[in-house]
Amino acid sequence: MEELLLKKEGIEFKSSLKGTFEALPKDALFVVDSVVLTKWPELMSSICQRPYMVMEAREDLKTLAMVEKVYEFLFQHHETGPVVAVGGGILGDVVGFAAATFKRGIPFILVPTTLLAMCDSTLGGKVGVNYKGVKNYVGTFYKPQKSILCQTFLKTLxxxxxxxxxxxxxxxxxxxxxxxxxxxxxxxxxxxxxxxxxxxxxxxxxxxxxxxxxxxxxxxxxxxxxxxxxxxxxxxxxxxxxxxxxxxxxxxxxxxxxxxxxxxxxxxxxxxxxxxxxxxxxxxxxxxxxxxxxxxxxxxxxxxxxxxxxxxxxxxxxxxxxxxxxxxxxxxxxxxxx
Ligand SMILES: NC(=O)c1ccc[n+]([C@@H]2O[C@H](COP(=O)([O-])OP(=O)(O)OC[C@H]3O[C@@H](n4cnc5c(N)ncnc54)[C@H](O)[C@@H]3O)[C@@H](O)[C@H]2O)c1
The missing domain is CATH 1.20.1090.10 (Dehydroquinate synthase-like - alpha domain)
Known part of the structure; x- marks a missing residue:
């Protein structure tokens, strides 16, 4: 019953990074947290086959300007596949908001890499950014297609x-x-x-x-x-x-x-x-x-x-x-x- 609850929300658990990236569609685009990429350089081989952008996750940068950078990336590369956010709550909120509004909504997938994102922001479909310093003032509800959780990421947190x-x-x-x-x-x-x-x-x-x-x-x-x-x-x-x-x-x-x-x-x-x-x-x-x-x-x-x-x-x-x-x-x- 409880497993069903999570399945309904598209939550999947993987025990390795390899398994995590193999579970993603082949036509995915990637937005990756810059720190995550530094800590886990082996990710490069999984994402470099496809267009990707690297982003700095900072609360003061969680703004519409950051969303616009994702729009620019999507404008250049998006065809039909999902955009995957590999990072913590900031990346998930920003990429999710961009996905919700770009072409009136394209699919997105979350690969949470922080404990907070794994136990909270990956589920529930709240996406958005801060506005004039006030938390999450601009946003909407938009569910990810799925969320793939791999605890291995927590080793470098x-x-x-x-x-x-x-x-x-x-x-x-x-x-x-x-x-x-x-x-x-x-x-x-x-x-x-x-x-x-x-x-x-x-x-x-x-x-x-x-x-x-x-x-x-x-x-x-x-x-x-x-x-x-x-x-x-x-x-x-x-x-x-x-x-x-x-x-x-x-x-x-x-x-x-x-x-x-x-x-x-x-x-x-x-x-x-x-x-x-x-x-x-x-x-x-x-x-x-x-x-x-x-x-x-x-x-x-x-x-x-x-x-x-x-x-x-x-x-x-x-x-x-x-x-x-x-x-x-x-x-x-x-x-x-x-
Ligand atoms: N949408 C929701 O339902 C929801 C719920 C709770 C929080 N949030 C939002 O989430 C944000 C906070 O998320 P967070 O705590 O995940 O922070 P975050 O995304 O800022 O990540 C925290 C820091 O950890 C680094 N990092 C990420 N993964 C790492 C890893 N595996 N190893 C080493 N460093 C790593 C990041 O680069 C960053 O510096 C807030 O903006 C908050 O408003 C959203």
Whole structure:
């Protein structure tokens, strides 16, 4: 049943890079992350048979200008095949958006190379770019034809980026009361971890939600837990936090808000704090910057005339579109994690 959920989303698992590239159509075009190509030069033999472009994945470059570069590449080379994004969430979001809009939509395939992309952005069809510094403000929903996951790529991923993926896994562990968080307590270190069971759990939860509410009109909002504050931190301090690190801090502040709003027990926040320390997450936000962060939170596309958050009534019981007062947010943001 759960395998079917992922099959329906076009998720395939491969154990080698060779198997990954053999599973791609022969008429594919490639957009490849520049760092991935440096770390895995053997990829060259798979992609150089076909037109390819190399891209730098940087959050400040995730803009319409980057999309236009993909359009130029597609304009020169595209016939009928899919365009394949080989990289992390940035490449997937940008190439997916270009594919969604070029010739009113051409097929695209994802080969995620970061933990975050494997456990989150590869599924769900959200594509887009930042606009005037605000996260993912321009975009649409457009599903990849398939996503091929190969954990081998994670061998070269720096600890900060592994932690970033872990941030999204922590979110899944709070949204569903199962043994995900407990499992993390038993892991020795990030670099020795086998991520496969966690990726699977995360994707299964995400698939079950997305299949009920693809357009993010109600139930899917739960996956935004931690993201109002997370996106604001990422927008305000782009060079400080990786996406999932900002989300992990967001989870902390949004758990605090959940305690004040729903009387959520503080044990859950204490569990989170232990895991954040165990895996060396950044646990502070720059002092005296509450107003800057609030400015970004006000611009969040999840708001209407009020600030709207996903909060937890209990472990595994999210409540969506909850109104939060600016005063409470200010108070939360001035809270220092022990
Ligand atoms: N569409 C969605 O549903 C969704 C969900 C979550 C996040 N996102 C977006 O994803 C982005 C973050 O994605 P990300 O964390 O994958 O970041 P990323 O794409 O920026 O990659 C992080 C860094 O790792 C490098 N890298 C990639 N693969 C590597 C590998 N195998 N070995 C060594 N280095 C490698 C990249 O060059 C980059 O420097 C954000 O822009 C976020 O908004 C989208």
């Amino acid at each position: 720096p600890a900060k980026q592994l932690r970033s993926g872990l941030g999204e896994l922590l979110k899944y562990g709070l949204l569903k009361k199962d043994d995900l968080l407990e499992g993390l307590f038993h892991e020795k270190s990030l670099v020795e971890m086998d991520f496969a069971p966690y990726i699977l759990k995360g994707l299964q939860l995400k698939a079950s939600v997305v299949q009920e509410d693809f357009r993010d009109l109600y139930k899917r909002n739960m996956l935004n837990f931690g993201h109002n504050v997370g996106h604001a931190l990422e927008g305000a301090f782009p060079m400080v936090y990786a996406h999932g690190e900002a989300v992990a801090l967001g989870l902390y502040y949004e758990l605090l808000l959940s305690e004040w709003t729903f009387g959520l027990e503080k044990d859950l926040r204490e569990k989170l704090v232990k895991l954040l320390h165990k895996f060396d997450f950044p646990t502070t936000i720059p002092l005296g910057q509450e107003e800057v962060i609030l400015g970004y939170i006000r611009k969040d596309k999840k708001n209407d005339e009020k600030l709207r958050f996903t909060l937890l009534r209990a472990w595994g019981v999210p409540e969506i579109k909850i109104e939060v007062q600016e005063e409470e947010l200010r108070k939360a943001l001035s809270w220092v994690m022990e």
